[in-house]
Amino acid sequence: MDEQRGKDRTAGKNRSGKGIDDLINGVRNGNRAMLAQAITLVESHASKHAEKSQNVLNGLLPYTGNSIRIGITGVPGAGKSTFIEAFGQHLCNIGHRVAVLAVDPSSSITGGSILGDKTRMEQLSQDPRAFVRPSPSGGTLGGVSRKTRETILLCEAAGYDIILIETIGVGQSEVVVRSMVDYFLLLMLTGAGDELQGMKKGVLELADSIVIHKADGDNKQKALTTKEEYNQILHFMKPTTNGWEVRAYTASSYSGEGIKELAGTLECFIEITKKNGFFEERRKSQLKEWLYSMIRDDLERRFFSHPKVKKELPLIEQNVYLGKETPTKAAREILGIYKEEGD
């Protein structure tokens, strides 16, 4: 960083602030290289980048929030990438600027397959109206979700008015994505019943719309039947968004059928939820949840990484399993040790 100190002074204000203004302006002007650089900054694990990235974000905050944030998940093989390509392309064609992000807490293990294969969204990533960003590599779910939330803000400041967030569906990633989007799409295939049984519990309840994907060729008629089956089931479920009825639709990214209609459904969803106030309400509660989850994560991280706790907790836990002491007493013990020692 030393060789850049001269430039730091030019940018003024802050010793560690080299390029902060450059980044803010660059992102604001929709400069893709600058946007990519700013995202790399918020994705950095290095603590020296933490303050800088927060300064960039705070400078950009007034220009954020004006997008529609859409989460997309699906069963394996549902064709999420091809769908995002087709749907994203259509949204660009009707005048939007589309950013595509991903939440994949497992990518540290799998090597980051999600969106990692550049060829997967070839058309969309070459479209000047779109911005496709691979998944941030690794880290905890909490870390990944902070990065994705901040990347959403950066993309919004850069002028993208639709943010598509793909989830690979590992662990709790759908719940996390639901907590950062306005609208949540679930991609399914034909064969509703069996599929649903294989699906993780609770995912169906998160969706605002269900898409029976690959509804083309021989599969089309089956997809229509599946759609009706889903609508039957959905009838028995409580919607996730106030004032919005969850329905199933069919679509094909191959033939393009149904894609336009989904954009219409989205528009309708936004109109209704903005009118009934739920859009703003959800945004506010998402901000609160973000703040509180960061606080909780930090309190726990500090506790569980404390040397004494790390040493004593496994023994205390074992005593609980062996029925030697109650969890209440065990918790008091370990908390007593932690409190005594301080941070």
Next chain:
Amino acid sequence: MDEQRGKDRTAGKNRSGKGIDDLINGVRNGNRAMLAQAITLVESHASKHAEKSQNVLNGLLPYTGNSIRIGITGVPGAGKSTFIEAFGQHLCNIGHRVAVLAVDPSSSITGGSILGDKTRMEQLSQDPRAFVRPSPSGGTLGGVSRKTRETILLCEAAGYDIILIETIGVGQSEVVVRSMVDYFLLLMLTGAGDELQGMKKGVLELADSIVIHKADGDNKQKALTTKEEYNQILHFMKPTTNGWEVRAYTASSYSGEGIKELAGTLECFIEITKKNGFFEERRKSQLKEWLYSMIRDDLERRFFSHPKVKKELPLIEQNVYLGKETPTKAAREILGIYKEEGD
């Protein structure tokens, strides 16, 4: 406490341990007055009782765990009390000793209606083989759940081999009850579809069995139809317990029809889950969850009750809502203040 010090010495061991041994022995001998006193102790908010109650519990721990813990919830009007009376009575008749508890985090507000009306389970509460305990009054969900968990242990040590835990279904109480029981029953009424829509999200997914209650008289045929409708829906859902298929049943507490069969289903459930190891596995993970939730609760309680945090957090939160700073920066700020100040 001073006037009791003499007796303390008789009991030996521990200055604050007056009556600890008496309570332990009394509970062990199934003395109902002693059991009630021990429960009052674990329910106490007074910190001076905390250590004593933990000593009593630890003395009794070797005699706990040998019951079947059953959670019971239902839509309003489903007749939980009459069902518990009928089901509990039957279990007593076939040789069990039954304790009935309740989880009702709202009882501080509503004045403790749940199980509070002594006349509600008149027969059962007069049965020498049963023990009916009203809901602990008030407190947070975390507090109520600790008390209930510890009361379960006390009842087990007193020889009750079936513990029925009623939930009034407010807030997250079903999730909490699910986290402390082996088997979870959901009581419903006829008119499946509409009922289900009115039900809280996710509750159906917690159940091991569904009971269509009040299946008598004119209602019987309708209940059978409803049962089939539920079985249709359940077919599409992932079971909550490994190796156990969730099914709907009909029962009437009025005519007694179906009650015996439910006891048979329960027996079958226990046999299967003990054989496949899930029973023990769930018990262990429940202990772990109990321990960790107590730790988390305490870390958060300490943070949120800290004077500086209480003063600064609302302002910082407001800044986040107004878009003046990111949640990440806000979290760092408030955590910085907390860390600086210490506890």
